[in-house]
Amino acid sequence: MTVHLGSLRLRNPLMLASGVAGYGHELGDVIDLGRVGAVVTKTLTLKPRQGNAPPRLAEVPSGLLNSIGLANVGSRAFISEHLDRLRNLDTRIIVSVGGFTVAEYAKLVLELEEVGGFDAYEVNISCPNVKAGGVNFGSTPGKAAGVVRALRSKTGRPLIVKLTPNVTDIPSVAVACESEGADALTVGNTFRAMAVDLDSRRPVLGATGGGLSGPAIKAMCMAKVWEVVSSVRTPVIACGGICSAGDALEYIVVGAAAFQVGSACFRDFRAPESILEGITEFCRRKGVRSVAELRGTLELPRT
Amino acid sequence: MAEVSANRQVSSSGFLLTMATEVPSPDPGQFVMVGLPEPGAFFLRRPFSVFDFQARRKRLSVYYSVAGPGTEVLSRVRPGEKLSLLGPLGRGFPESPRRLHVMVGGGRGGAPLAFLSRRARKGKRVLFLVGARTEEHVLPLERIRASKIFVATEDGSLGMRGTVLDLLENVVSSPDFDWAEAALYGCGPSALLRKLHAMAVKRRVPCFVSLEARMGCGLGACQGCAVRKSSGGFFLVCKEGPVVDSLSVDWQSYSEVR
Numbered sequence: 001m002t003v004h005l006g007s008l009r010l011r012n013p014l015m016l017a018s019g020v021a022g023y024g025h026e027l028g029d030v031i032d033l034g035r036v037g038a039v040v041t042k043t044l045t046l047k048p049r050q051g052n053a054p055p056r057l058a059e060v061p062s063g064l065l066n067s068i069g070l071a072n073v074g075s076r077a078f079i080s081e082h083l084d085r086l087r088n089l090d091t092r093i094i095v096s097v098g099g100f101t102v103a104e105y106a107k108l109v110l111e112l113e114e115v116g117g118f119d120a121y122e123v124n125i126s127c128p129n130v131k132a133g134g135v136n137f138g139s140t141p142g143k144a145a146g147v148v149r150a151l152r153s154k155t156g157r158p159l160i161v162k163l164t165p166n167v168t169d170i171p172s173v174a175v176a177c178e179s180e181g182a183d184a185l186t187v188g189n190t191f192r193a194m195a196v197d198l199d200s201r202r203p204v205l206g207a208t209g210g211g212l213s214g215p216a217i218k219a220m221c222m223a224k225v226w227e228v229v230s231s232v233r234t235p236v237i238a239c240g241g242i243c244s245a246g247d248a249l250e251y252i253v254v255g256a257a258a259f260q261v262g263s264a265c266f267r268d269f270r271a272p273e274s275i276l277e278g279i280t281e282f283c284r285r286k287g288v289r290s291v292a293e294l295r296g297t298l299e300l301p302r303t
Numbered sequence: 304m305a306e307v308s309a310n311r312q313v314s315s316s317g318f319l320l321t322m323a324t325e326v327p328s329p330d331p332g333q334f335v336m337v338g339l340p341e342p343g344a345f346f347l348r349r350p351f352s353v354f355d356f357q358a359r360r361k362r363l364s365v366y367y368s369v370a371g372p373g374t375e376v377l378s379r380v381r382p383g384e385k386l387s388l389l390g391p392l393g394r395g396f397p398e399s400p401r402r403l404h405v406m407v408g409g410g411r412g413g414a415p416l417a418f419l420s421r422r423a424r425k426g427k428r429v430l431f432l433v434g435a436r437t438e439e440h441v442l443p444l445e446r447i448r449a450s451k452i453f454v455a456t457e458d459g460s461l462g463m464r465g466t467v468l469d470l471l472e473n474v475v476s477s478p479d480f481d482w483a484e485a486a487l488y489g490c491g492p493s494a495l496l497r498k499l500h501a502m503a504v505k506r507r508v509p510c511f512v513s514l515e516a517r518m519g520c521g522l523g524a525c526q527g528c529a530v531r532k533s534s535g536g537f538f539l540v541c542k543e544g545p546v547v548d549s550l551s552v553d554w555q556s557y558s559e560v561r
């Protein structure tokens with residue numbers, strides 16, 4: 001099931017999505033990390049961030065709403081307290097990086113380059129650009145390209161860019177990231193959403209709005225993956241609502257090279273394991289030799 | 304996976320769910336994350352404090368009330384069904400060196416305290432205060448081990464008429480109540496815990512409370528269960544709690560959240 005994303009080689013296409021696996025070691029007791037292809041860390045920023053006002057989670061039909069607010073320990077504590085433990089994990093480690101200015105992204109990557117001990121970056125461009133008045137870096141091709149360009153010149157490690165689905169024209173952002181040298185694109189982050197408590201007439205989340213994940217977003221994310229694979233050659237990593245082997249395989253048929261599992265872990269930490277088993281079983285049953293053989297085999301009507 | 308050995312209604316709002324499981328022995332105050340049946344319909348596991356644990360028979364019980372659709376579905380689970388179970392998790396109640404342990408449980412909040420009362424060391428005097436809406440809502444009192452159990456119900460159908468706080472005022476105003484020996488343990492609605500904390504501050508006694516927050520992972524990975532600290536910033540209920548020293552909580556923020 002080996003997968004190549006640029007120069008990054010994974011033992012299988014399953015990655016744990018950013019934000020559900022902490023800094024990698026928190027889930028060591030419940031998920032056999034020696035089985036997954038890669039772990040993406042919680043998004044790291046230069047300075048520690050406390051995160052948003054609680055409540056930060058709410059369950060909605062077939063999904064999970066979160067407004068964590070990028071709560072993270074910051075680069076210094078990450079390097080001194082977490083990186084060593086990550087090094088010892090038997091899987092690929094992808095550090096998710098975020099920032100509020102291009103300079104912040106660049107400084108963070110330079111600090112991480114100095115210490116090393118991980119395999120790739122996932123650039124989270126869903127952070128609000130404070131200089132541009134809080135608009136997400138991922139919301140326009142120009143801003144997204146600016147971040148990728150700045151980081152491309154600072155590292156030889158694979159750069160995966162995680163796109164936000166909250167745009168009308170995701171291919172234009174994807175093309176911009178590709179032309180600046182992104183090695184892979186993750187599609188994508190959560191969908192903006194909101195829930196209301198009728199009794200109190202208050203938003204359920206402390207931050208009012210949040211991001212939706214889980215089965216509720218799979219069909220929407222499928223369309224985004226399709227739009228992106230139709231417009232770039234860079235490998236695409238699908239991320240959105242994957243709970244079963246079937247979910248993952250649908251994305252692969254549409255054209256994804258790899259996939260990430262997020263919220264499904266909260267329902268059952270055995271999800272990654274059973275997804276991998278299900279894929280093996282599917283391939284055996286259909287006489288398919290490798291997952292790569294299935295990639296992009298979507299049959300379109302010829303009319 | 305844990306096989307359900309019993310899931311019985313034991314009061315008009317309370318159910319006792321017992322599962323056969325190999326989990327390590329929990330400390331009083333620790334919790335478990337229980338996966339709901341019909342995995343297609345619900346997403347998150349639900350956290351519940353441990354109510355009882357029998358090491359020899361490998362049985363773990365939680366006492367829960369129906370608070371919404373998830374616990375409603377849980378209440379219909381039959382013996383023999385299997386639920387996914389994660390735990391025990393978090394930090395339980397520390398044992399105060401003080402001799403008089405006053406446990407104050409509002410509603411289903413009595414559950415972790417009942418477990419704590421049964422694990423209290425010899426030589427400790429336990430006063431257990433239970434508050435409920437009516438007699439029918441009182442949790443199974445036979446599961447509490449205490450020198451004395453006091454009950455308050457809102458309609459006076461059992462014990463004193465009033466809240467568990469009124470009851471507490473009564474108990475502590477007794478001439479032989481010795482604050483110098485007392486430590487408070489609380490679990491229940493935020494208004495109750497907040498007042499318990501205020502009393503502890505006034506009397507300068509230690510006070511440990513079990514908090515609630517909506518949880519995702521239960522393992523300190525998702526940052527979902529944050530509660531504001533009195534000293535600024537947040538702590539994670541699943542990791543640094545659910546039991547914390549009441550001094551560490553920003554009570555203004557905690558009471559607004561729920």
Ligand SMILES: Cc1cc2nc3c(=O)[nH]c(=O)nc-3n(C[C@H](O)[C@H](O)[C@H](O)COP(=O)(O)OP(=O)(O)OC[C@H]3O[C@@H](n4cnc5c(N)ncnc54)[C@H](O)[C@@H]3O)c2cc1C
Pocket residue numbers: 059334349350351352353365366367368369370371372373374375411414415514515516517518540545561
């Ligand atoms: C550490 C911990 C220990 C707990 N121990 C017990 C226990 O021993 N017995 C028991 O009956 N309940 C306990 N709870 C609360 C229990 O987890 C919730 O009542 C349950 O998750 C509600 O699920 P639901 O789907 O029925 O309701 P939902 O529809 O999800 O919510 C119904 C209402 O319950 C509240 N709620 C939802 N999730 C939580 C949550 N995680 N914590 C607190 N309130 C919530 C919300 O305010 C909501 O309005 C505990 C919670 C925590 C965090």
Ligand SMILES: Cc1cc2nc3c(=O)[nH]c(=O)nc-3n(C[C@H](O)[C@H](O)[C@H](O)COP(=O)(O)O)c2cc1C
Pocket residue numbers: 017018019020042043064066068070096124162188189190212213214215217239240241242260261262263264519525527
């Ligand atoms: C609690 C939680 C925290 C998250 N934190 C991050 C984060 O820090 N950085 C990021 O890029 N994505 C974050 N995400 C988004 C996930 O990585 C993923 O893109 C999204 O949940 C969709 O996938 P899923 O449906 O499989 O969960 C978070 C998601 C959840 C549920």
Ligand code: FES
Pocket residue numbers: 517518519520521522523524525526527528529539540541542
């Ligand atoms: S529930 Fe995930 S950090 Fe506490």
